[in-house]
Amino acid sequence: MTLTNSQSIQQKKAALRQRLLKARQAIPPQLWRQKSDRICAHLKALPLFTQARTILAYCSFRQEPDLSPLLQIQRSWGLPRCVEKSIIWHRWYPNGSLPLQTGAYGIWEPHPHSPLVEPETVDLILVPAVACDIKGYRLGYGGGYYDRLLSQPAWIGKPTIGIIFEYARLPKIPKAPWDRRLDGICTESGLYFMAD
Incomplete structure (x- = not known):
């Protein structure tokens, strides 16, 4: 039995994902x-960050880079809640929001009754990733949530920055036709923006 090109890409992604997640889990807590x-x-x-009205972020899971210090800055945040195959974005403020709760995947997420984010108010999306390559392509967890989101008309054109540790900024990641390119990458070593 021969693999289709799509199956081959998915297998390569799965092997790379497993290796990189293992390396991330091995980072000592202090580091x-x-x-x-x-x-x-x-x-x-980053001016794009300081001038943004609403920023979409995430709650760290499985030793992803932790953005919780940023979430204490007084501004309008959007945090994701996974519902079936989609991401629903809810407004979250450092004070005054309903408490976060554990979602379907064990990830902290907003309460379902929290107000929704209007896409037109979003100026920046901070995207979690297992890895990114130097062209801005992202290796996620395999569910396709962000690729589907970033393909929707309401979200196309919103600035996106992949958040990873430097060891996971790679020369090239196996890429499928539906993979969405990010505008930039932020690691502990700095910010990298993609040239068109």
Whole structure:
């Protein structure tokens, strides 16, 4: 039995994902905190971040870079809630929001009754990833949530920055036709924006 090109890409992604997640889990907690804090510092210095009305972010899971220090900044945030095959974005404020709760995948997410984010108010999307390549393509967890989201008309053209540790910024990632390219990448070493 021969694999289709799509199946071959998916197998390569799965093997790469497994190796990179294992490496991320091996980062000692103190080093993980330092690297996460450096990522937050780079983002805080970015005009795109400081001038944004609403920023979509995420709650760290499985040793993803931790953006929780940023979430304490008084502004309008959007946090994701997974519902079936879609991401629903809810408004979240450092004070005054309903408490976060554990969702279907064990990830902290907004309460279902929290107000929804209107796409037209969003100026920046911070995208979690297992890895990104130097052209801006992202290796996610395999569910396709962000690729589907970023293909929807309401979200096309919103600035996107992949959030990863430097070890996961790779020369090239296997890419499928539906994979969406990010505008930039932020690691503990700095911010990298993609040339067109």
